[in-house]
Structures are given as structure tokens and as C-alpha cells.
Amino acid sequence: MSVPSGADFRPAWPLTSGHIQTMLSSSGVRRQLLPKSAQAVQDGAEAVMVDGGDGVRLTGAYTAHRGSEPSRGLAVLFHGWEGSVDSTYVLQTGSRLLADGWDVFRLNFRDHGDSHPLNEALFHSCRIDEVVHALGDIAQRWPAKRMAIAGFSLGGNFALRAALRAPAAGIPLDYTLAICPIIDPGEGLFSLEEAAPWFYQAYFLRKWRRSLQAKQAAFPHRHYFELAELKQNLRGLTESLVLRHTDFGSLQAYLDGYSVAGNTLMDMQIPATILTSRDDPVIPVTAFEKLEIPSTVELDIAQHGGHCGFIRGLNMTSFTDDYIAARFNQL
Template sequence: MDATWHAADFRPPPGLGNRHVQTLLPRCLPRPAVDAETEILELPDGDFVELAWAHPLPDRADAPILLLFHGLEGSLASPYARHLLHAAARLGWRALLMHFRGCGVMPNRLPRAYHSGDTADAYWLIGQLAHRYPRALKVAAGVSLGGNMLVKLVAEQGGDGLDLAGAIVISAPLELSACADTLRHGFARVYERHLLGSLKRKMTARLARGELPLTLTTRDLHALESLRDYDEAVTAPLHGFVGAEDYYRRASAGPLLGEVELPMLILHADDDPFMPPALFARLPAPSPSVRVELARQGGHVGFVEWREGRLQSWLARRVAHQLDAWGRPGGLTGWSPGRVISRSGS
């Protein structure tokens, strides 16, 4: 089967092209300081999410807005979050990040958490932004888990269901079951153990307080050896799925790519260690509104380049370029996926 995509213009620095080097390098580099104001956004079900608004905030009520959704166990402290919010703010955009439930400073109230297909909170927030800033152009960006969620949300709501002008999706695990299996092998186990450890630490305290309607004990929780095990024992029962495979099937956004009606840019690396090889060869063709830019290298949310005499985030530069283009008069009406390059999916 052939996959179709556009070749991204990312080039890693000599000697720093390895997928794991690219994945880990952003954590080792200086990241821009982001002065952020926290807002507690109350949700219809009685829970809340924490919003981080990057300063300086524009004076104009009609200034364009970038809404960022982070990845699994991410937050404002994640390197990509700092770079992307800083890049948007420098362009004069009103930039904010939505922490998924329990990913901010405070634990969430209800006996639930968040997951890859949980679109309701993002939908509510976008509606609130539409009410507060009715004349502002709005673009959403999602990273990893947040990217899968964003594709699902956009596909579900259609072209008129959201006050969004466009969407940017970065390193998204669009086929969740295959991605969970990929993380079980080789060096990728390091990433899985890191994420699993973070999830377990949060759930240990909540289980000890008797907050969750789960039958497993803290001992059972600590015995879980993979993200798939965790999703089977925690994510699925907490959120109404029959099991991990049912969750992966219903929450994966890849099968919905053909239903996307908004302008969407997808940035992905061929060598992403969180993903199976040739991910887009496994998925249906995207709609004409979607542009997939695929880099041969870049790792998972890595994309570190050598520019102006130092290591920098190509990701922030590429996203800033897209925001600048979409923010100009007619920038979105002229959106076109452009010329497609076809390569073997093997």
C-alpha cells in the first residue's frame, strides 16, 4: 500500500538525527520562559480544567488565538508547550494551554481522568472562547495525545460545529492500539515506563482516598507493566469502555481523517519511536482539507534543528510560520494541501 504525504523541510543537525536523540533532546535544551496566568474553567459536569494564558496578553479583543492541547501527562512545563506558546505570543496571538483534567496543579474533582478520545472539555472551552472573543480568529494545536483528541473533535463536529479556523496536529498516535504495542519494544520501553510511572503516582493517591470506582488495589496498580495494562485496568473502566481494545478502537482518530472539513496541518516523523512504522500507510486517505507533512527524522515531538548558530525548535518555527500565514487576510481561504508526494509505505 502506498502512503501519500508532503515532505517536511526538517533536517536534523549532523550526528543528532537518531530518533531517540531527537525525542529526548528538547528536554536538555534551554526553553523560553513563559509567564502564564492560571484560570480555573468550570465544566458542565461539576469538574474543572486549568487554563494557562501566556503573557503578555494582546490588548485587542480580536487578536487571533492559539489554543494548545498537550500530550499524555504533559503540562505547561513540557518543552514543546513553552516553545509553541512563546512563538505564538511573539506573533501577537493570544496563546493558552488547556491542562487535561488532573494535569494542572490541582487534582480534578470527579472520579474520572482524561483520555485520548475525550473531546467534551475541549469542545466546551472552544465554545467559551467563541463567547468571549467572537471576532477573533482561532486555531487549535494538539500534541501527541492532544493531537489525536483534536483530530477526533474536528472530525466529529464538521466544518460548522466549532469556532475554529484551523488545526495543527503534532506527533499524534492516530492508531492507539498499534502505538501501545510499539511502546512495548526496545528503547521505547523507557518512554512507556516514564509515562506509566507518572500515571501510577496520580492514581495511587486517589485510590488510597477511595475516590475512584475501581476494584483494583494500589498493589494491583503498581503491578501493571504496560500502558495497555493501565488502560485495561484504569482508563477503560473509569470512562465507560469495555476494555483497552474497545477504548483504542473508539478513541483512535486515524479512521476519521477523511471526515475532517477544517484546514488541518499534520506534522509527523517517520521515525517516531512511539508509532508503528509507516503509520499513515495504515490509515485511510485524509480529506482534501488535510495537509500531512512527514519528516524522515524527528523522533516524537522532537524536531530539533541547527539554526543561527545554535540548536533550536524547528517545530516552533514551522508552527509559527503556519500561524503567521493563517493570520493574514485571506490566509485560510487560500488554504490548499498542495502537491502530494507519494512514497512506499514499507
Template sequence: MSQGMPTNLGNGHIETLLPYLLRPVKQQDYQRQRIDTPDGDFLDLDWVKRGQKKLLIISHGLESSSRAQYVQGMADLFKQNGFDVLAWNYRSCSGEMNRTARYYHSGASDDLDVVVAHALKNNDYDSVSLIGFSLGGNLTLKYAGEKAEGLDPRIQSICVFSTPCYLKTASHQLATGFNRIYTQTFVKSLRQKVVDKHALLSRQGFDLSRLNELRTLPDFDDQFTGPLHGFKDSDDYYEQCSSRYFIKDIKRPTLIVNAANDPFLSKECYPYDEVAASQTVSLEVPKYGGHVGFFKFGMGNVMWSEARALSFIRTA
């Protein structure tokens, strides 16, 4: 499948929104499995099983799920090309609220570790590839860097798209210009989760009285995401969880694809220096694609990102 480059649709916002709003996607016949976490919570895993020996594990973006069109599109292409697929849902993202006060965040690699360990425990797969989108890309890179040489040898390749490799400036960029429209949607959804968890959070000392005054991701992360997950504040959370700091330790073939016109990403999210110093990680910056868009004319209903991921993983 020839990839070329994503199509120029005019600007990064159009290239972000058009596939999201207009792309018809085949609904995957997921088999849901619920697994327990060590802290008494649960994760919902959605499988596409065909008895293959190769597995793809997909990590979705902020306030998304395994049902997102970009997740299902990727799952469908890999299913057609000899892979089983596991699209996991972060805590609070599967359609049912999780049990504990914590939910998920950009650096919650402990949950990805639980998912990977579960997928591999029965030795059903000879090889595993990881794909992450946006927040899921950051989480995936952090996980691979933390594990370094200790990453399970069956994990043979990693591919991430639209990854905010430096969380602080990316989160602040989302609070500017047209990006405020996206931010409103994200923060509204996150605030509702706080409301749904009000009893748990109140018992832990969180003040919900000014919840509706939080308008940006840095505001929300400063009041909730950071402190709830063991960080001092939003800056501490961003600094400890930004994947750019973990790239140097990744030991498996890894591809980072961030479009040059991605409206969500600040210039610090393009880790040129970190990749230049790595023997295993490469960075591609196509001129077009937006944020998790990557539409290309002439490829039918397959996104450029899906074809690029399949090509990379096949040859890694």
C-alpha cells in the first residue's frame, strides 16, 4: 500500500476534524474482557481475536476509548493483515466509571504494564507491537523508556502518532486560539468525572467547590490530575511524565509521527535532539495531517497513519 504523504486539506484544524466528523468506520466486533489492577480497580480490554501469533496493542487519546474511529480503523487494518488486536480503555473511559479515586493520566504506564503482562501471560503471541495516539503515544513512549532493556522481548516495535512529548507547553497551547474549542470539550468531560467521583475525592480532601471555574487543562491538572496521582502540581506532573525524557532509554525500533501542522503540539513536542541521539527511535514530521487526522486521497477508507504504522511494524 503506497503511503506518500498525508493530503493537504487547508490547515491543521480541518485535517484534525474532517476524519473525526466524516470518516465512516467499520465497527469492530470487540470481545470485552475486564481485568483487575493491583490496587483493586479494573481495566476493560476490547479484543479482536483471530488466533494469530502477532498482537497489536492500541492506546487511545485523552477522553477517548477503544470505540474511537482512529482506534477502530487501525484495528481493522491490522486485523486484515494477520494480527490479533487489543484496544484497551483507560480507567473511566470504557463506559463505566472505575472504582478508585484515581483515573488515568499521560504517564500512567503502570496500567499499560498490567495490560501487556495480561496479554502475554499465556504465551499466545510470538510478537507484540504497541501503537499509541496523542496521550496514549506519550504513555507508550514513557512505558518503553522506563522498561528499557527490561521490556518483554516479545515486544518488537512501537509506533506513536500526534504525541505531546512535552506536556507542559502542549497543554498550554491547547488553551489558546481555536484550540480552546477542543479544550472546552476535554475539560467538560473531565469535570463530569470529578462530579461522578465527588464522594471518593472529597474523602481524600479535594475541594470541588470551584470545579466549574476550571477552564483549561493546566487548571484542571493543577487542581486534580497532578495531586490525585501523586504529583505536587501540574508542572511536576508534566515534568515527570513527558515522554521526551524517556526516549533515550527506549531499546526497541520506535517511530514517532507528529505532523508539522498539528494544532495541539508545541515546538517542544518534536524531539529532534532526543531522537538524533538514539539508535532505535526515529521521528517523522509530515507537513500535513493535523492531530490524529492523517487523511490521504486515493487510499479509500484507510488513513495514511494506519498504512504507515503497518509498513513500519512489518519491517521493524
């Protein structure tokens, strides 16, 4: 059975613009125009807390397949930076997989969604150990005949790193799929500052500052940041986080800590797919072109799609739903 590839995504103008694709992907307009079926994964969803190890608690939502046929397996979805289990793209993908017969688990990373009060230490992108531990807890509590992950942007980066670690952790993961994942964080941060239009950095900073303020409100006895630090640009605020709240010692050491660039993925044992687009204004396509990957990893670069967009038309549905479902179902 054939599965769709990035070359099959051929949107009409003006959706050939990577900027339009990117801006629509997380817009309120898209959420309003989506069909009701795109939010079906919320119906009957069970809000749960999972074990991230060392006292860390992460939240998520589990929705069981309700059809008469046996479940195909468990699909785990990772949102992007400052997204959540209720992000539009997560709901849309989860609803499609649910309709195709999958049980769906949507995981919140630390300090995402409404989880700020659960753990005193701040979220950062190198907290892969707690995500892997949570995956082990999920696999044990909701055992399935197969398990697959799909992640978006930073969630795609986490999905790839989790797949690298899954065999050693004893997690029965069968497949992982990353949509527009962060590959080289240093290059991505530079791209947002220097190459991407100003409003992308402004968008991420606004959401991040709001999240940090929610964290401070949850733990008023902690002094997470000076007010002046919150007014810095993306690079400055990230460096403040690194130096104040991690043991990395430098911004570059931290960025290297969650990079999957170069030959990092050569140790991948689990089948994986990476889908990105040449017109992604957030993650430069050159980072993907320089990857060294084994035969277990499929790299698929579409001509269009923006950053986690791949929106087909006025109904705001995404090509990635078919893409992810086809590859999951093929398992």
C-alpha cells in the first residue's frame, strides 16, 4: 500500500507561501474554520498525570478508541514549544488517528498547558529524561500491540531523541514521526533572529514570557527572572535561562544538548520519518540537508508547507493528518 509523500502536497496560491502556511497553522481563524470532527479526540478524553521520574509529574490526555474493531495501537502526540495537548494541530491529528482506530495519548511537556504548578524547576528543551520516563509509564499503563509517536517542531525533536533512547529504556516503541523538527537549535535560533521576519520572534517571545509569568505566579517564593531579563530578545532570554537555571555553563552547550544535527541520528534503531518543507521560515532546510541518517530514518522534504502548516485549503485541514495516519496504519 502506497503512502503519501511530501511531493504529493501541492497547494494552490496563496498557500504556496511558507509564511502564510506558518501563520495559519496556529491561528484562531484556523481553529474556527476546522470541521467539528477535527476536535473529536477531546470527547471522552481522560485527563491524567504521568510519572516523569525523580518526582516529576507531567500531564496528558488519553482517549480510547471507541469502535467495534480492536484498537490498532497507541498513538502518542507531542506538541511544539509553548503549545499543549489542546493545540489545533494536536487535536486535528489526534482526531484523525482516533477515527482510524488508534487510542491516543496527548502529552504536555513540563510547564505547558496548565501544568506550571506541578514542578518547581523550569522547563527547558534538554529535559528529555523525564519525557522518556513518562513514555515508559504510558506504555505500562496503556499497553498496546504497537506504539507510535508523532511530534511537531520542538515536539518532533523530542520524538526523535525519545526514539533514540527507547530501546535502552525498554519502551516498546515501534515508530516515530517528526513534523518540521528542530534539528540544529543554534542555527534555528540564529534563523529566527536574523533571517525570519520579526513577528515570528515576537510571537514566540510573547508566549514564552506569558508562560514564565504563570510559573512565577505558581511559585511566588522563587525568583526565576529579573524584569530586565524578560525584556531581552530570544537569544538573551534563553541565555539567561541557561546560566541561571541549568548546569550547562553556556548557551552553546545548552543548544548542543538537544541538537540532533550531523550524525546524531545514526544510532537510530527504531523506524522514523522526518517531514519538513523547503519554505519553512522557522527551521532552515539546510539543517535537514546536512543530516547523516541511517536506513531506518526517512527524510522527506516537501516544496511547500511552511512550519507545521501543510494546510490544504479553506477548510484549514492539514495534509499531515493523512501523512501521519497512513504511516501509522501501515504498521
